[in-house]
Amino acid sequence: MKVDDIxxxxxxxxxxxxxxxxxxxxxxxxxESSEVSELVNGECSFLLQNFYQVGVTSNLMIQLSVLDIEQVHSKLQSLSEFNIRFKPPKNKAWGKVIYLWGPSGELWHITEFFSSYS
Incomplete structure (x- = not known):
């Protein structure tokens, strides 16, 4: 099997x-449709559903790898009009991570990997 995308x-x-x-x-x-939208940044994308179930959303975790976590942290601080919460960058063994709970409660692990890890 050769995977093209996920x-x-x-x-x-x-x-x-x-x-x-x-x-x-x-x-x-x-x-964009009434049921699903595709959102893209660079070569990465995800599909946003017009669907919500608390059990699904509260157990969903997504990792987003970025090159500059401080830039992302600044951006998140400027988005106060949205129903989000996040923790500032935290050092881990593999890099720095911001935990972001999106508008529906989905949990993003926004990560800047240390060069020695990637």
Whole structure:
């Protein structure tokens, strides 16, 4: 088997709010329907669903690898109009990580890997 791509479907409690949040965070909306939208940054993308179930969302974790975690932290601090919460960058054995709970409660591990780890 040769894999070409893998993408996660992220549920949204408020579909319009979530689309706006991810665009403000830096993702481009490349496809949109009433049921699902594709959001892209560089060569990475995910699908945002117009679907919400607390059990699914509260158990969802996604890792987002970035090159500059301080830039992401500054960006998150400027997005106070969205229903998000996050913890400042924290050092781990593999790099620095920000824990971000998105508008629907989905948990992102935003990670800048140390060069020795990647």
């Amino acid at each position: 993408r996660v479907f992220i549920p949204s409690k408020d579909y319009e709010l979530s689309k706006s949040f991810y665009q403000a965070l830096g993702f481009n909306l490349t496809f």
